[in-house]
Amino acid sequence: MIGTAAGSSAMYYAMTAMGHAAPSNYTGPIKLDGDPKGAKVLVLGAGLAGMTAALELRAAGYTVEVLEYREKAGGRCWTLRSGDEYTELGGAKQTVGFSDGNYINPGPWRLPHHHYAVMDYCRRLNVPIEPFIQTNYNAYVHRGDAFDGKPQRMGEILTDYRGHVSELLAKAVDQGKLDQEVTADDKELLLESLRRFGVLDDQNAYVKSLDTSGYRGYDKQPGGGVDAAPVASDLNDPQQVIQSQLWRYFSTHESLDHWAPMFQPVGGMDGIAKGFEREVGDLITYNAKVTSLKQDDSGVTVTWEDATGAGGGTNTSTADYCVCTIPFSVLGQIDHNLSPGLSGVISSMFYNGSTKVGLEFKRRFWEQDEQIYGGITYTDQAISQISYPSTGYQSDGPAVLLGAYTWRGTDTFKFNAMQPAERIKWALRMGEKIHPQYRDEFKAGVAVSWHKVPWVLGCSGVWEDREAQGYEEAIKIDNRVVCAGEHLSYIPAWQEGAILSSLDAISRLHDKVING
Amino acid sequence: MIGTAAGSSAMYYAMTAMGHAAPSNYTGPIKLDGDPKGAKVLVLGAGLAGMTAALELRAAGYTVEVLEYREKAGGRCWTLRSGDEYTELGGAKQTVGFSDGNYINPGPWRLPHHHYAVMDYCRRLNVPIEPFIQTNYNAYVHRGDAFDGKPQRMGEILTDYRGHVSELLAKAVDQGKLDQEVTADDKELLLESLRRFGVLDDQNAYVKSLDTSGYRGYDKQPGGGVDAAPVASDLNDPQQVIQSQLWRYFSTHESLDHWAPMFQPVGGMDGIAKGFEREVGDLITYNAKVTSLKQDDSGVTVTWEDATGAGGGTNTSTADYCVCTIPFSVLGQIDHNLSPGLSGVISSMFYNGSTKVGLEFKRRFWEQDEQIYGGITYTDQAISQISYPSTGYQSDGPAVLLGAYTWRGTDTFKFNAMQPAERIKWALRMGEKIHPQYRDEFKAGVAVSWHKVPWVLGCSGVWEDREAQGYEEAIKIDNRVVCAGEHLSYIPAWQEGAILSSLDAISRLHDKVING
Incomplete structure (x- = not known):
């Protein structure tokens, strides 16, 4: 099986003790202590949530069976x-x-x-x-109604925008208009910072120069030998930059997620799916279309058919417990006897396109x-x-x-x-x-x-209001079944949400198995 | 020999006609038309400038010999x-x-x-x-006197700085303090842009929230399943951010060069040196320490010794022309009869460390x-x-x-x-x-x-004032010798400067050979 994490304890140490990083719900490989005495878990879906569950539960001593609708593993992790x-x-x-x-x-x-x-x-x-x-x-930022529809280099527009707003603020500060907000002590430092941030000159102005060209790009780049001196580029008119609304595209790469x-992964995102598959592929039955999911006090029973249409009739898999990672958009169309609370969430969840x-x-x-x-x-x-x-x-x-x-x-x-x-x-x-x-x-x-996409019918589950829609109900272990996936996380549409949801679900399931 | 440039003419087209990119001194592989009738060029130095000259001059029909001080090619392109x-x-x-x-x-x-x-x-x-x-x-930004010497994540400080200055400017604009600079029409758009740029709330304030945490990092990251809601992080005090002077480190990656x-190159920068060496290695004599460079109306004569100290006495190489890429810091110590103008620059150029x-x-x-x-x-x-x-x-x-x-x-x-x-x-x-x-x-x-470093005695040639120091004199063809390298460009200390300088030098040399 796969190795243990060399740096994980150190990671946790660094994150909590040194205060360098925000604590995560993930603090290194999961530890499921205690003997499950061969209890069997049926995992529905071989996406990242399902394969995480399969990998970790087998490692913890469970008997694991995985049913997957598709001919290969990965789910939305797909190339x-x-x-x-x-x-x-x-x-x-x-x-x-x-x-x-x-x-x-x-x-x-x-x-x-x-x-x-x-x-x-x-x-x-x-x-x-x-x-x-x-x-x-x-690369470009482009709007049909900006700059006559001509795409603009992002770095050029961004530099001009930053220059313009820095100049405006520097003026206000310099003219004493913000003396109530900025102390005399901070004023000079703030102005100095703005000159750097906005590439302003000594008079706090954003002007055409080799300095500003060194940030936004030259009209002619510096070269070598003869006729090699750079030529400064014209600045865009500040009004045009503001009115262009191209600044709408500056924020994505500043957000934490980006x-x-x-x-x-080198060679395609499904490298991750294949990585999991190398570990748990032997547990997976492919082309298995689940048609019903039923549980009672003695166990879980799932019926499924060959998804390729090759026939063979209805198959039945049973287990002590079930980790169900089928997207709610699909699960709502499958015959099940899950609790009313969970069923309500399943049947009402909207999926993004x-x-x-x-x-x-x-x-x-x-x-x-x-x-x-x-x-x-x-x-x-x-x-x-x-x-x-x-x-x-x-x-x-x-x-x-x-x-x-x-x-x-x-x-x-x-x-x-x-x-x-x-x-x-x-x-x-x-x-x-x-x-x-x-x-x-x-x-x-x-x-x-x-x-x-037949096996998801959407991109990711949407929570407009987790409290009102019953998030707590949906993540609960429902007798012998626990649901997991990106839709049961606070990081929807990201693989991290799927894995963290799965780790949390199997931790709780394991706790129930060991401690009752 | 190496292939031609698939996209170079298109590149030039795009750069000039579409106005998408700043014109460069490099517009695709050099074309040296006309028959040099076997004229021989001696290239001194097998760094990128020297090897560029060797490669392109041989391709143009010249006989080329390269002398290199070291046991391998590349010069400062070194791993x-x-x-x-x-x-x-x-x-x-x-x-x-x-x-x-x-x-x-x-x-x-x-x-x-x-x-x-x-x-x-x-x-x-x-x-x-x-x-x-x-x-x-x-990664971190760190100053001994800021945040008690504790390193801070760059994204966190940058987000706080941007939030703070955006809030200050939004206040000034909102309160009408910049009505002379911002038209009524632009005012709302500017405020909207600042709310995005600085992650401000509806009241144009930069406050602790899940929104700002989504840019600067959370106190607790979002997770999956139970207890997975994110927790917003405290903001740094604006004064502390300004006084920390950590904003000094925001600008590098905004500059065009970065x-x-x-x-x-995969595997080390000398991948470029080795790439050139694959083409022109057969022209290079390694371990050749140049001891004199002399020219007269009939040709160029260079004497050199074995740089390993293995002896063998003094060797002599002759040629019709010479491309000398030896750094001026070293060339100044070699016996030569270059013109007084060029000699003056050679002997006075300071090299950065x-x-x-x-x-x-x-x-x-x-x-x-x-x-x-x-x-x-x-x-x-x-x-x-x-x-x-x-x-x-x-x-x-x-x-x-x-x-x-x-x-x-x-x-x-x-x-x-x-x-x-x-x-x-x-x-x-x-x-x-x-x-x-x-x-x-x-x-x-x-x-x-x-x-x-024995073969450069510095990092790059420094021009404080190209006009006063004689840049034009230094790049001229001095009878039969032309100098080239990063030190003879407007992009000092970058490999681009070395190559562009070399391409320019050999173009002019070739023109002289063909057209007299």
Whole structure:
């Protein structure tokens, strides 16, 4: 089995004693002490929540059986590669036409470094990670009604915005307009900090100069030898920057979930699924479509059918306990006798939608023509963003970018209603406003709308108000069944939520088994 | 020979026509048209400037000979690995005691993505690159007199600073104190932008909340299952943030030279040197210490000796022309008959110093205990920064970080004066104030002070005033000799400067050869 955590106790020490990091619900590999005396647990779903449960419960001495609807493990931790087939709800089938080695992650696609549990499982399961470029100052911010619809380099607009607001504040401070808020002692330090923060000159002004160009970019870059002196760039008009509303795109990479650096498994997100599968694959029955989940005081009984339609009739699995990671969107359609409280949450939970479109192009024009290596361009169009691959930099040949990532809102429903080919067409039509090379260079595409993904029917469970909707009811052990997954966490839509939910659920289940 | 640039003409097109990127002095692979009829060029120095000249001149039809002082190519593009020996000026010899696979780059260590020439040579020479993590919000900012000397997470302090200044400006704007600078139309948009930029609440205040914690970090992170709700973190007192002066460390990664993302060659910076060496290694005579450089109307004559001290007397190389990339700090000590104008610059150019200390530790405690994956911690101590490895994330076993990087100023001279072991001791003493694990985990170190590096005697050439110091004189073709290197560029201390200087120098030399 997998190794123990070299640094985990030290991590916990550092986090609590040194005060360097915020305490996490994850403080190193789970310890389930006490002998479960061979009690059997049936795990429903081989996504990350289910496989976490399977791995840790077997290690603790349980007999474990896992039923999985799909032909492979991972659930939403999913990577589409050349030759993969995918049929969505409604029957539209796509065969991925990417070149060998190219892929797209339709589900989770990046790992925050402070998602301690995911990071630690990557380490324990020997899943190599590499940086995911979230922030790219050379990528664009774009709005149809800003700068005549011309995309702007993020670093340029950000520098101008910061310069402008720093100058405004410096003026107010310098003119004594904030003397009630800023002490005389702090005034000079504040002004000095603003000169740095906003790249202001000695008069606290943000002006065209080689200094400001050294932050926003030059009109002509410095070079070598003759005629090599840099030429300063013109600043954007402050009013135009404010009115452009491009500042709406500055905040994502500043949020904790996107703090630099972020990571991704080398070769695709399903590297994590495969890592778990290496450990617990022998416990999993694939293509098992659960049709009923029943429990009584003596145990749990689950019936299931072959999901491929190969027949074979109804199968039955029994166990002492059950960890059910089936998304509530699907579980609500399965015959069960769970408690009224839990059933109420299951049948009422709404699932977010999201559409991702992977586009393969003949060459990396974003790198070769525009010096954009990884990172994200933001736009007010329905595609919302274009994310460039954080791998294979400078390589020749075709490459895949994320050409659309809709998230909530009406745009998602529009994309959802379309057939896959139509989604790709729209992604191209919108993307070419930013990259005119799109039309000439397009090679193949694949589009996943999560409301049409048969095994989830959505992207993630939504809690508008955990108290009113019965979160506490939903996470309770219901006699012999406990539910787990991202939908039963405070980190919905992230793999960390799925794993932490699972660890919490099996801890409580184990406690019940050992201590009654 | 190496391939042509797939995207270079497109790059130039995009840069000039679409206005997306600042024009560079590098617009794709150099074209040296016209037959030089076998003219011979002697290249002095097999650093990046010298090897660029050798590669491109041979491709253009020249006979090329390269003399290199060291036993290998690369010059300052240099990587120290396990078992490497290095003897500095004064005789102190270090044998690198790192574990296999670990390394430190004593010279250049990161590639801005807009260093077009370096990036393009990496592509043409098949040098794979990977992200160099410049910005890590989870790394520290530290000053001895701030927060009782306790290191603070950069993202936390940055969020607080941004919140504080946004709140101050929003107050001034809201109270009409800046009505002369901000139009009524822009006022609401500006306030809305500040609420986003500073994570302010509806009353334009920066307050303790789950919202602000979502940017600066929580007191307790969100989790899964029971007791999983996040707990908001206390904000730092605004005065303390201003007075801490930790904001001094926010600007580096905002400067164009450090715009995200940055890159590094996989396996060490000398991957670039080796890439060039694969192409032009056959032209290089190693261990050749140039002792004189003379020219007359018929050609160039260079004498050189075996640099290993193996004897063999004085050797002579002749050529029609010479590209001299020997740093002026060294060239000034060589017998030459260059023109008075050029000689004046050579003998008066000052070279910056810099000290880098590589420290190997038994384990990646910065990752395991403190969740710092790559990136840079800044401190007001003489070591100036600690940079964590941007490779091998989550691996077990020893790893090397950059434990000191002094740059200009008196600290550099102090480190320079020390013996290597003493530099390492100081790096440990200062570093352990940030990472108490240093003492227990230290394994091996190596320290390079550039003023004591025999083949450069410094880090980079300094121009305080190019006009007054004779930059134009220094870059001129002096009869049959042209000088090139980072010192003859507007991008000193960067490899891009060396390559662009070389490309410019050989273009002019070639023009002279062809057109007289």
